[in-house]
Amino acid sequence: MFWNSFSVDPEKMERYLDIAQSSLQPLLEGAVVYTLPLSLISFILGLALAVLTALARISTVKPFQWIARFYVSAIRGTPLLVQLFILFYGLGSVGIVIDPFPAAVIGFSLNVGAYASEVIRAAILSIPKGQWEAAHMIGMSYSQTLKRVILPQATRVSIPPLSNTFISLVKDTSLASLILVTEMFRRAQEIAATNYEVLLLYTEVAIIYWIICFFLSLIQGRLEHRFDRYVSR
Amino acid sequence: MISINGLHKQFGDLEVLKGIDLQINKGEVIVVIGPSGSGKTTLLRCLNILEVPTSGSITIDDQTADFSKSLPKRSIDLFRKKSAMVFQHYNLFPHMTAIQNVMEGPVIVKKLSKAEARKKAEQLLIKVGLGDKLDFYPHQLSGGQQQRVGIARALALEPKVMLFDEPTSALDPELVGEVLQVMKDLAGEGITMVVVTHEMRFANDVADEVIFMDQGKIIERSKPVDMFTNPKEERTKQFLNLLQ
Numbered sequence: 225m226f227w228n229s230f231s232v233d234p235e236k237m238e239r240y241l242d243i244a245q246s247s248l249q250p251l252l253e254g255a256v257v258y259t260l261p262l263s264l265i266s267f268i269l270g271l272a273l274a275v276l277t278a279l280a281r282i283s284t285v286k287p288f289q290w291i292a293r294f295y296v297s298a299i300r301g302t303p304l305l306v307q308l309f310i311l312f313y314g315l316g317s318v319g320i321v322i323d324p325f326p327a328a329v330i331g332f333s334l335n336v337g338a339y340a341s342e343v344i345r346a347a348i349l350s351i352p353k354g355q356w357e358a359a360h361m362i363g364m365s366y367s368q369t370l371k372r373v374i375l376p377q378a379t380r381v382s383i384p385p386l387s388n389t390f391i392s393l394v395k396d397t398s399l400a401s402l403i404l405v406t407e408m409f410r411r412a413q414e415i416a417a418t419n420y421e422v423l424l425l426y427t428e429v430a431i432i433y434w435i436i437c438f439f440l441s442l443i444q445g446r447l448e449h450r451f452d453r454y455v456s457r
Numbered sequence: 458m459i460s461i462n463g464l465h466k467q468f469g470d471l472e473v474l475k476g477i478d479l480q481i482n483k484g485e486v487i488v489v490i491g492p493s494g495s496g497k498t499t500l501l502r503c504l505n506i507l508e509v510p511t512s513g514s515i516t517i518d519d520q521t522a523d524f525s526k527s528l529p530k531r532s533i534d535l536f537r538k539k540s541a542m543v544f545q546h547y548n549l550f551p552h553m554t555a556i557q558n559v560m561e562g563p564v565i566v567k568k569l570s571k572a573e574a575r576k577k578a579e580q581l582l583i584k585v586g587l588g589d590k591l592d593f594y595p596h597q598l599s600g601g602q603q604q605r606v607g608i609a610r611a612l613a614l615e616p617k618v619m620l621f622d623e624p625t626s627a628l629d630p631e632l633v634g635e636v637l638q639v640m641k642d643l644a645g646e647g648i649t650m651v652v653v654t655h656e657m658r659f660a661n662d663v664a665d666e667v668i669f670m671d672q673g674k675i676i677e678r679s680k681p682v683d684m685f686t687n688p689k690e691e692r693t694k695q696f697l698n699l700l701q
Contacts, residue, residue, distance in 0.1 A: 354548035357507050361542045362562035362614060363534065372565060376552050454552045454594045 240421070244428055247415045251408055251429060255436070258325070258407035263394045266329050270336025270393075271386075277341035278348060279370075292341070299338035305399050307331050312403040328400040336393055343385040347378035380451040387444035391437050398433075408432065458483040458649050459504070459618060464513035464524075466499055473499045474510070475673035481618075484647045488660040488681075491670035492696060497653045500670070501620050504651065505542050506533055518617045540618040541611035545626050547603045549595040555582060555606045556591040559613045567614075574613075581609040585639050601632030605639055612643075619643065621652040657700060661685055669693045 280292035299307070312327040322330070351374050359369035401410035412429040416422045459481040466474040473496045481487050489497045502508040504515060510524040517539040522528060528536075549558050559578035563569040569577075582591055585605040587598075595603050604624055611619060621640065625633040637659050644650060644663045654660065660667050660681055667684040669677045669692075677690045688694050 352548075354544060354546055355550065358544065358548035358550065360507065361505055361537070361544075362610065363537060363566035364562075368565055372561065373550055380552075455596060 240424055243415075243419055243421050243424060247412070247425060247428065250411050250415065251432060254406060254408035254411035255432060258400070258405055259394065259397050259409075260436075262325070262328055262332065262397045262400060262405070262407060263390070266332035266397075267336055267390050267393055269329070269333035271340060273333060273337030274340035274344050275375075277337055278345040281341065281345050282348060296338045296341060299334055304331070304335055304396060305402065307335065308399060308403050324400070324404040327403055328397070328405050332393060332397065332400075335396075336389060340386060340389050343382050343389065344378065347381040348374055350381055351377050380455070383444065383447050383451060387440065387447075391440055394436060394440065395433055458485070458518060459651070460516040461500075461504075462514050462516075464500070464503060464515065465511045466496070466503060466508060467511045473673055474503070477513070477673075477675060479668070479675065479678075481649065481651065483649055485665045486644045486650045486652065486663055487666055487668060488664035489651065489653045489668045489670060490655070490657070490660065490696075491676075494672075495670040496673040497670045498622055501542070501622050501651060501653050504618070504620055505540050506537055507542070538614070539616060540620050541614040541616035542620040542622060543604070543607050543611050543624045545623040547595070547600075547607045547627075549603055549606055549610070551595050554592045554594055555587060555598065555609075558595070558606055559609045562610065562614045578609070578613060581612050582606070584612075584642075585609045586635070599632060600628045601635045604628065604636045608636075608639055608643075618649045618651060621650065621654065623653055623655070625654065625656060655700075657685065669696065671696070 277292045277295060280288040281296075283289065308328065308331045311322060311331050312324065315322060315327075355373055355377070356369060359373045364372065397405075397407055398409035400407050401413060404410075406414075409429055412425045416425040459479070461477050461479040464474055464477040465472070475496075477496075477500060489500065491497045499508055503510045504517070506522070509528075512525045514521060514523040514525070515536075516522075517536065520532075520536045520539050522532065522536045550561065553561065556575065556578050559581055560571070560574040563574040563577065564571055579588070579591060582588055585608055587602060587605055587609070590598060590602060590606075595606070598606065607624075608619075624640070625636050628636065633656070637656060640650070640652070640659070641663050652659075652664070662681075664681050666678055667681050668675055669684065669688070669690070671692050677684065677688060677693045679689070683689075684693070685697065688697060
């Protein structure tokens with residue numbers, strides 16, 4: 225019977241639980257030591273880059289606009305995995321050797337910078353012109369206006385889309401396994417290579433990613449709530 | 458106090474101000490009326506350089522801005538300090554409470570200590586009747602209350618001239634009175650005011666002089682009594698008739 229293939233052999237079951245349990249520690253270690261730091265550092269650097277890029281895009285200085293457009297176009301127009309390979313294997317082949325982890329940080333930061341810059345640009349443009357005028361009226365400079373008036377309001381608008389970017393990033397860091405960063409997914413591959421329980425290990429790692437992202441969504445909700453205090457609902 | 462000479466403003470092909478000459482004395486309350494598109498709001502915005510005039514010059518107090526030359530940022534800043542604007546749509550900072558809105562200019566631009574700025578802001582908000590709303594966010598206030606915060610924010614800059622750009626046009630009718638009352642009180646204190654408004658009652662009661670603008674020009678300037686009962690120009694008559 226077809227059903228029989230699903231019947232649980234107690235011995236097999238025990239073996240599964242055993243592997244799931246013993247692999248948990250190295251997987252979580254990969255998450256804590258590589259996946260999460262890689263995500264966090266890349267996101268912070270990427271955000272800084274994104275703000276600069278967004279400001280360059282909306283600036284009236286043409287060369288700034290061109291540089292920003294070129295950067296965003298190049299990053300969005302090429303696969304992330306290819307970018308990582310260029311940074312690690314490509315540059316390495318011509319003598320510019322970057323360690324796996326920093327290479328991954330550079331790759332992911334550049335990626336976040338390009339995608340998030342569009343989010344931030346839209347958020348800045350969504351702030352009414354009257355806010356700029358009021359700030360100029362009370363005598364604020366361009367940078368004071370940005371820091372005190374525009375960006376605080378733009379932040380609120382960008383929380384949902386930037387949370388998207390961050391959650392995508394956490395999962396994208398699995399690509400770093402291909403440039404030898406021993407992050408969570410690479411650990412899973414390594415363990416699976418020794419015991420051939422491929423389905424089990426990849427499902428386990430998927431669930432861990434899911435749990436991490438679930439908590440990130442909770443944090444997003446709290447942030448949104450915090451920033452909503454000055455908006456009427 | 459204010460001297461405007463040969464002021465022109467052009468948006469592309471559209472000439473919005475076609476040579477404005479105007480002298481305003483210290484302590485005068487000037488109300489500017491006119492149909493929409495007459496350039497009255499643009500004129501007001503030029504006084505705070507929210508629009509940069511195409512040519513001409515403006516002097517406020519001891520600062521002169523000559524727009525036929527390109528102005529260095531430094532002199533724009535100095536010139537702007539002479540006036541403060543109250544906007545039609547208030548333009549309060551929504552992420553700051555009422556008192557933070559009023560303190561922002563003194564603290565960030567004038568580098569006043571927070572404690573000092575707070576004390577002053579509190580006095581100003583009490584003055585506009587909002588002593589009990591200091592820590593409210595703009596969205597928790599009515600339109601009239603928001604506009605009074607806007608007036609306090611402008612006063613906190615200690616300008617030589619207060620500019621009002623249709624300050625009651627966005628308000629529900631029952632809220633207009635409270636804002637006009639605050640403006641009336643200010644006029645009584647001898648602050649120089651330039652007010653763009655459609656409130657003819659206010660113009661009649663408070664203005665020292667009324668200016669009628671049309672198509673980028675000043676058509677007529679006179680005492681409110683004369684303007685409203687006996688306008689000299691045909692265009693003014695037409696406009697005032699339309700309002701009745």
